[in-house]
Amino acid sequence: MTLVDPRRDPAAAAPVPNGFGPMLRKEDGRFVRGRGRFVDDIDLPGMLHGAVLRSPYAHARIVSIDTGGALAHPKVRAVITGADLERRGMAWLPTLSHDVAAVLATDKVRYQGQEIAFVVAEDRYSARDALALIDVEYEPLAPVVDARRALDPDAPLVRDEVPGRADNHVFDWEAGDAAATDAAFAAAEHVSTCDLLYPRVHPAPLETCGIVAALDPVTDRLVVHCTTQAPHAHRTLYATLTGIPEHRIRIVAPDIGGGFGNKVALYPGYLCAVYAATITGAPVKWTEDRSENLMSTSFARDYHMHGEIAATKDGRITGLRVRVLADHGAFNGTSQPSKFPAGFFHIFTGSYAIQAAHCRVTGVYTNKAPGGVAYACSFRITEASYLVERMVDVLAFDLGLDPAQVRRKNLLRPEQFPYRCATGWVYDSGDYPRALEQALEMAEYAELRAEQAQRRAEYERTGEGALLGIGLSTFTEAVGAGPKKQMDIGGLGMADAAELSVHPDGTAELRLSCMSQGQGHETTFAQIIAHELGISPYAVNVVQGDTDRTPFGLGTYGSRSTPVSGAAAATAARRVRERAKLVAAAMLEISPADLEWEAGRWQVRGDPAAGASLAEIARAAHGSLELPDDLEGQLSGRCVYNPPNLTFPFGAYVCVVEVDPGTGQVRVRRFVAVDDCGVRINPTVVEGQIHGGLADGIGMALMEVLAFDTDGNHLGASFMDYLLPTALECPSWELGQTVTPSPHHPLGAKGIGESATVGAPAAVVNAVLDAIGVRHADMPLTPAQVWSAMRGRPLRTDLAVR
Amino acid sequence: MQLPAHFEYQRARSVEHALALLSRHGPEARLIAGGHSLIPMMKLRLAQPELLIDINEVPELGGIEITEDEIRIGALVRHTQLLDCAEVGRSAPMLHDAERVIADPLVRNRGTVGGSVCQADPSEDLSGAFSALRAVADIAGPAGERTVPMRGFFHGPYQTAVGPDELLLRLRVPLPAPGLRTGSAYRKVSRRAGDWAVGAAGAAVTLAPDGTVAEVGIGLTALGAREFVATEAEDLLRGQRPTPEAIDAAGRAAAQHCEPVADQRGPVEYKRHLAGELTRRVLRDALARAGGR
Amino acid sequence: MEITVTVNGRTRTRDVEPRLLLVHLLRDELRLTGTHWGCDTSNCGACAVWLDGVPVKSCTVLAVMADGHEIRTVEGLEGPHGLDQIQISFVQCHGLQCGFCTPGMLMTARWLLDRVPDPTDEQIREAISGQTCRCTGYENIVRAIRHAAAAERDAAERGAR
Incomplete structure (x- = not known):
């Protein structure tokens, strides 16, 4: 083995476990050199550039579109409008939530920033210039901006293209036992209610969405390089939308600069680029700018919630009821399991033993961009977790109890697992009190409360000084969808596959259906194989993000990679190991039953010196060794993993x-x-994933929001207005851990990608409100919002500040 | 990505050359230095100049000079340069307070002091700071040089005394006579590091030997103060002992006489409160630095 | 117009439109795609490069303004003897996830350590405060910069002995 130069490959030069444990990332070498390959880095010969003309209005009828000026531009090669797409049956695309969405607007525009035309030019500057040469005549219409007015009888109609539609109602959906919950409330000693808004936010990965679409004239195949978290699902969707069969489509997701759910959906710009490639015969690149990203792609949240919590006077929770008004924008375009119109919101009883619970969710159309499930939300568990963690604090506030005490009194106990909650989820495993006590101890909770009292007294005496606030969140996540019987996306069951081949020299290739956007799959999945086969993670090449080279599967979002693809990889490796056993038995001319697996080799029970390493077995499996009739040569295994249940990670934050x-x-x-x-x-x-989610929590709690003025103008359409936390707003995170293995996952692992994003916002909000002694105010808690809340007049954060 | 429309580009070699280019090309020509205000506006096509005159390599516009009675700051001085100048921090600490909260280090590496004040954004921190310090602006034009006090420099949002055929040479900050106790400070409330101010205030105080306020300047940023200053509050304090009551009264006056507008950073009521609260705080800070408290 | 820019020590001449942004000169004309862009509005810092030894946001600099000047990008960090210490420390401290902000962070971090060899956490956080990272919560970026500072001080001490 050649010596690794630590100045050239510091990761490989560091200690590498043959399995689980801390390990530096294999992928980092290219990124620190600036040699990552992102979609916008791709430059194909003859490539053209696309740009999208967007609506300045939130709601307007399109009277006419004149593309003549743009077409006369010397560098413009094509201008595509909705009328062009209509002729090919591509003007509207089916969404993943039983609706359709416009690709390019034909009849009217339904939100500011909606796509109207697509210009294709020889360079990106010319494509942009030509947008100004398209003349669109609009007839402005009154917009639906405030979701709370969307169902008013006189509200303008967002979706009047649907015959017979008379209102902006999308769906009603409920979960839990309404009657039992009503009874619990009727019998309750105490009921607290609170209206809470989880405002519209945006995942805003640092790399925006983009595509390079090319038709290979020789093979007649469509090759799409795209920022997609779900390459295989995208291939199926492109086939459905374009009529090109799947075997003639190749989707390649190269390096992705963050996803957070933003890169699950299929956007109009992608389809326009594909269409443009077909009509021009040239590769077409389209990269959205930041305003386009914030205005038109998958937003997140936008849940207006009315929560009610029933309890005994000493704080034991007896019921939880919530009514949600969900702003879905102009099209119901949420990317989520198709049978769950509110995602997994109905896990809103969280970490608590609550006998009676019921939620009712009503979706409405407004003149805003579609989307709704993104930003590390685990299919709306962010909203659910925020609801219950806030309601527990409201209850503590109303009863004059310590929020930690209320949590201690109501947390599920370890012996209650597996636990079926009031809305039907079966939690796999957990020890919630242990996590809470550990967090309180790390934080020195009692000392903090003492300091808080002292600071408040000081402030009341002098009017000076900062107030201290302590906020808790004891959340439960549910990640790793399927099972596919209950969970599908666009009819595709939520399973994922792994294929593992061991080469003749004992190194291996693992091919995955999931796709990293920064999570470090090349390292973590190599460690899974290393763990199962006793080889170095550096002996495993992980392949992902190319539909020509990887098996079908649903991709990476909802913290699915480890729970689903991780299980698939482990299972495939175990199958390889079992096959290796049979090969080893043939090599050693011994019964397989007499072999035992030890540190990367099959050896004879009782005679460890006799055996064969995986490399020797691989060589033999590819060689001339006579194998039993029922044993194929070579050494490979595959698994399509259909999870039996979700995994339920949890945590306690202070x-x-x-x-x-x-x-x-x-x-x-x-x-x-x-x-x-x-x-x-x-x-x-894992810790890196948590760090990132905690920063999200600070962002959402304190600064991030997409608000709209009364005309439907987007008030967060750039990073000057959509604020993301910097290093200065983030403290140095203090992490602790407990380990409660999942009983049904082959490795005992649960997903972690979104835990912190789910759990953190409530902790921050609870802390701020605790500091100022206010019962509730909506996110984001900007200085103006905190000051207004202290005066009893919190702001409506989803609307323009007046 | 957002991109500017077409324009011509020329690099000025001297002030004289820049002025000649401005005269020749008329109002469709714009000067560019750091470009951190102009280029974003050009990308949004809110500004579409036909000619950009790059003054980054005009030597006369650079440099910080400190004399006995003033600090001279060339229009082309980068924010980072001003922040790195320890003597400025000692003589006019408010400028360092303000610079520390302007945008971020990378923007400060490129953005210029002159560009910031000439942009005349109502939220520009340096506008409030220089106005509080009673700085003056030296402006060159076809007819030669002229000097305009900062209180008189800002003609409204995005409008200044610098005419279309003129350019800002430098800002001069007067220093108090030796022996007088003096202090200044600037504070900003923002939603996040690097964001424009929700509201900000700066104060410069000079104390007479008897402990009364000989002179005071109070600047307000993003709070709708006329010419970025709270003159009524200054008038209340001048000649008075800076007691807590006097400071409170100045804060009340600052709040009363500003005209903030509501935006996503906050409602009018809150911004008006900030005008008072921040005025009080910076006065206390400035007095502490003057050794007056 | 024709411009000549020294990029990572190499002189490059190109005929460009005056409106070409420096980030596009680097990415599209010179094919140095390690410099990214993320926001258009000089907020995110993914496009940070050195202009005459100082990091700036190349989405807000015109290529023509760099005529006659020196640019250093992430591709210019690695030397003949291997990676720059700051690159090594980012790997060793898990200072990156998706890798999109990384080149800009590296350029600012290198500049900081050249100015301030022993920065405090507060100085580190301030230095990178004009650059957005959506993945790391900044924790390991701060650690990586501190780690590089310590490694370079150690190396300097060894060299001095």
């Missing part, structure tokens, strides 16, 4: 903030996060 009561400014002083995601394959990577 956020400590200081609030300047004179200005409303919040400083997050500390953040303690105890996470349990079962067995950790690479603890370093």
Whole structure:
């Protein structure tokens, strides 16, 4: 083996476990050199560039579109409008939520930023220039901006293209036992109610969405390089939409600069680029700019919730009821399991033993962009977790109890697992009190409460100084969808596959249907194979993101990779190991029953010196060794993993903030996060995932929001207005862990990608409100919002501030 | 990605050359230095100049000079340069307070002091700071040089005393006579590091030997103060002892006489409150630095 | 117009439109795609490169303004003896996930350490505060920069002995 130069490959030069444990990432070498390959880095010969003309209006009838000026531009090669697509039956595309969405607007525009025309030019500057040469005549219409007015009898109609549609109602959906819950409330000693908004936010990965579409004139295949978290699902969708059969489509997802759910959906710009490639015969690149990303692609949340919590006077929760108004924008385009119109929101009883619970969700159309499930939300568990964690604090506030005490009193106990909650989810495993106590201990909760009292007294005496707030969140996640019988996306069951081939020299290739957007699959999945086969992770080449080279599967979102693809990889490796056993038996001329697996080799029970390493077995399997008739040569295994249940990671978070009561400014002083995601394959990577989610929590709680003015103008259409946290708003995260393995996952692992994003916002909000002694105010808690809340007049954060 | 429309480009070699180019090409020509205000506006096509005159290599426009009675800051001085100048921090600490909260280090590496004040964005921190410090602006034009006090420099949002055929040479910050106790400070409330101000205030105080306020300048940023200053609050304090009551009164006056507008950073009521609260705080900070408290 | 720019020590001449942004000169004309862009509005810092030794946001600099000047990009960090210490430390501290902000972060971090060899956490956070990372929550970026500073101080001490 050649010596690794630590100045050229520091990751490989560092200690590498043959299995689980901290390990530096194999993928980092290219990124620190600037040699990652992202979609916009791709440059094909003769490539053209697309640009999208978008609506300045939130709601307007299109009277006419004149593309003549743009077509006269010397560098413009094509201008595509909705009328062109209509002739090919491509003007509307079916969404993943039983609706259709416009690709390019034909009749009217339904939100600001909606796609109207697609210009194809020889360079990107000319494509942009030509947008200004398209003349569109609009007849402005009154928009539906406030979701709470969307069902008013006089509300303008967003979807008047649907015959017979008379209102903006999308769906009603409920879960839980309404009657039992009503009874629990009727009998309750105490009921607290609260209206909460989880505002519209955006996943805003640093790399925007983009595509390079090309038709190979020789093979007549469509080759799409795209920022997609789900390459195989995209291939199926493209086939459905374009009529090109799947075997003539290749989707390649190269390096992806963050996804967070933003890169699950299939956007109009992609389809336009594909269409443009077919009519021009040239490769067409389209990369959206940041405003396009924020205005038109998958937003997240936008849940207006009315929560009610029933309890005894000493704080034991007896019922939870919630009514949700869900703003779905102009098209119902959520990317989620098709039988779950509100995603997994009905896990809203969270970590608590609540006997009676019921939710009712009503979706409405408004003149805003479609989307709704994105931003590390685990299919709306962010909203659910925020609801229950906030309601528990409201209850504590109303009863004058310590929020930690209320949680202790109501958390599920370890002996209750597996636990079927009031809305039917079966939690696989957990030890919630242990996580909470550990978090409180790390935070030094009692000391913090004492400091808080002292600071408040000081403030009341002098009018000076910062107030201290302590916020808790004890959340439960549910990740790793399917099972496919209950969960499908666009009719595709939520299973994932892995194929493992061991080469003749004992190194291996693992081909996956999931796709990293920064999660480190090349390392973590190599560690899974290393763990199962006793070889170095550096002996495993992980292939992902290319539909020509990987098996079919649903992709990476909803923290699915480890729960589903991780299980598939482990199972495939075990199948390889079992096959290796049979080959070894043939090599050693011994019964397989007499062999035992030990550190990468099959050896004879009782005679460890006699045996064969995986490399020797692989060589033999590819060689001339006579194998039993029922045993194929070579050494490979595959698995399509259909998860029997979700995995249920959980955690206990403590956020400590200081609030300047004179200005409303919040400083997050500390953040303690105890996470349990079962067995950790690479603890370093797991912690990195948590760090990122915690920053999201600060962002959503304190600054991120997509608000709209009364005309439907988007007020967060650039990073000047859609604020993301910087290093200065984030404290140094203090992490702790407990390990409660999942009983049904082959590795005992649970997903971790979204836990912190789900759990953190409530902790921050609870801390700020705790500091200022206010019962509730909606996110984001900007200085103005905190100051207004202290005066009893919190702002409506989804609308323009007046 | 958002891109500017077409334009011509020329690099000016001297002030004289820049002025000649401005005269020759008329109002469709724009000067560019750091470009951190102009280029984003050009990308949004809110500005579409026909000619950009690059003044980054005009030597006369650079440099910070500190004399006995003033600090001279060339229009082309980058924010980082001003922040790195320790003597400025000692003589006019408010400028360092303000610079520290302007945008971010990379923007400060490129953006210029002159560009910031000439943009005259109502949320520009340096506008409030220089106005509080009673700086003056030296402006060159076809008819030669002229000097305009900062209080008189801003003609409204995005409008200044610098005419279309003129350019800003430098800002000069007067220093108080030696022996007088003086202090200044600037504070900003923002939604996040690097964001424009929700509201900000700066104060410069000079104390007379008897401990009364000999002179005071109070600047307000993003709070709808006329010419970025709270003159009524200044008038209340001048000649008075800076007691807590006097400071409170100044804060009230600052709040009362500004005209903030509501936006996503906050409602009018809150911004008006900030005008008062921040005025009080920066006055206290400035006095502390002057050794007056 | 014709411009000549020194990029990572190499002189490059191109005929460009005055409106060409520096980030596009690097990415599209010179095919140095390690410099990314993420926002258009000089907020995110994915496009950070050195202009005459100082990091700037190349989405807000015109290529023509760089005529006659020196640019250094992430591709210019690695030397004949291997990676720059800051690159090594980002790998060793898991200072990156998706890798999109990484080149810009590296350029700013290198600049900081050249100016301030022993920065505090607060100085590190301030230095990168104009650059957005959506993956790491900044924790390991801060650690990586601190790690590089320590490694370079150690190396300097060894060299001095």
